[in-house]
Amino acid sequence: MHTETDLETTLLGPVLPDRACGDCTACCTILTVDTPDFQKPPGIPCIHLGAQGCSIHADRPPICRTWFCVWRRVARLPDAARPDRSGILLSLDFVHEPRNCFEGVSIMVRMEPGSDAINNGMAATILDALCDQLIPVWFSDGSRKMLMHPDDNVASLVLSGDPAPGYLKEEVAAWRERYSAFATKG
Template identity: 75%
Template structure:
């Protein structure tokens, strides 16, 4: 990441996150991107730059602006299929299968 992405410059902290009792399979182990209150990282594009770097691997990425927590990776269409267990359309089949294989262990038992 660029030097400007340092937390003291960007107002964004990137960390590995572990949730003991996840509400969905993407919360068990993930990357958390937290924006410090008052940070201009969204306005100046730094948040987008950081998320672009992090969202290219098979690792869930969450973003929090201090008021809400949003899943940024995988995309909503993939995440909903992984969570629901529904059949994936042909163009998403491999991606959904890869996420299920890696993160299925964190699926909630109901």
């Protein structure tokens, strides 16, 4: 876990001092937790989540002490993007057996059930703020998971290994270099 925390800071920056969870407990319900100290299935409220938040906050497991959503780290996301305000939970995901190089380490944009973030434009605002770096961004509406960044043309070339046209050559090379460790072996 310590390595993942360091990678989060490297990719996204430190936790912003002016951003706090407040009353938000989206991560306590939406996320899967599978650590030696604590397990929780996705979409199920944590057994310690009560009406006033975490009932064991002072003694919570290490994962709960060290994990922070992407909103807490990325200043260009608006205050309205906090999960309990936006209906979207943003996390840096680590997939130990990725299906492709874009799943190993990526930002996951998860719509919460009943969220109106697509209709009110918040999903687009969040995606615009996140899709400008060499970090894959996935979007899930609960029924499917879609790669939003890099775009389809770049992703196809990275995955296929085919030569990129001149206008995409540098971008494709940068993605291939950064994510080659996650390339699937044929």
